[in-house]
Amino acid sequence: MTEIVLINPNTSAATTQMMTSIVRASLPASLTLLPKTARHGVPMIVNSRELKDSAAGVVELAIECSATAQGFLVAAFGDPGVKELRAIVNVPVLGLCEAGMQAAAAGGRRFAIATVTPDLVDDFAAKAAELGLSDRYLGTRLTSGDPRGLASDPHVLQQALEQAVRQCFELDRADAVIIGGGPLGQAAEALTARFARPVIAPLRAAAERMAALAAGRGA
Incomplete structure (x- = not known):
């Protein structure tokens, strides 16, 4: 095996x-x-x-x-x-970032990221550039509050990320949204079923x- x-x-x-x-x-x-x-x-x-x-x-x-x-x-x-x-x-x-971006960009889709970590936004943009996807990357929408505190409360985390995803679709006109974070995995899985357009769970x-x-x- x-x-x-x-x-x-x-x-x-x-x-x-x-x-x-x-x-x-x-x-x-x-x-x-x-x-x-x-x-x-x-x-x-x-x-x-x-x-x-x-x-x-x-x-x-x-x-x-x-x-x-x-x-x-x-x-x-x-x-x-x-x-x-x-x-x-x-x-x-x-x-996860590379796999998530490649999945989100499939078929020429434009994508955004919803996440909890403002101090990693520049790293996400750099990864999009490295992958040749800057023209499809629309940016990152962030939740409010301390990232670690949010991650410790699954219900609040999912609600906050759902709002950020909605902003990516409605304000940024994204074709797909990635939930940006391994520790956000459970919320990402739950959110894939809550929107008509693709929400990418990077795991x-x-x-x-x-x-x-x-x-x-x-x-």
């Missing part, structure tokens, strides 16, 4: 468990999933410094699993360590992309 390693760059084991459940549901039975949680860092990455600092831990965990891993899924929306991993392994490496998008790569259906 093919082993996919899910690496949570956040230090929260509970978040790893939640994200693993979502990814597992989108993978075929032929792919096993090995979850790993960062040993150092913060429970939830909310700014560029924390994002950058988490990359080394991602690479460290990946190297430990490299003998058996046949794919790595970096489960944070800023894709920390993805570039570094791709330079040293010969198996697929996917990040699911990354899992589906990994499944396609493992089956030889993508580059």
Whole structure:
């Protein structure tokens, strides 16, 4: 069986468990999933410094699993360590931001992001530029309040993100909206069913992309 390693760059084991459940549901039975949680860092990455600092831990965990891993899924929306991993392994490496943006932009769609982390907005714009999607990226709509506080209350989090998604569709005229964050995974899954237009849950998008790569259906 093919082993996919899910690496949570956040230090929260509970978040790893939640994200693993979502990814597992989108993978075929032929792919096993090995979850790993960062040993150092913060429970939830909310700014560029924390994002950058988490990359080394991602690479460290990946190297430990490299003998058996046949794919790595970096489960944070800023894709920390993805570039570094791709330079040293010969198996697929996917990040949530890249997978989410590629899914959102499919068919030429214009997309926006709804999230809780204002201090990562510039990183999202940089990722869109890196992927050649700046012309389709309409920007990011933010919830109000402390990101970590919101994430600790699933009901309030979902309500806040739903409002941000609605703004992306109604004010920005987005064709698709990405929920920007691995720890927002449960809210993202719930919101996919609440709008007529596509709401992209990046954990699911990354899992589906990994499944396609493992089956030889993508580059």
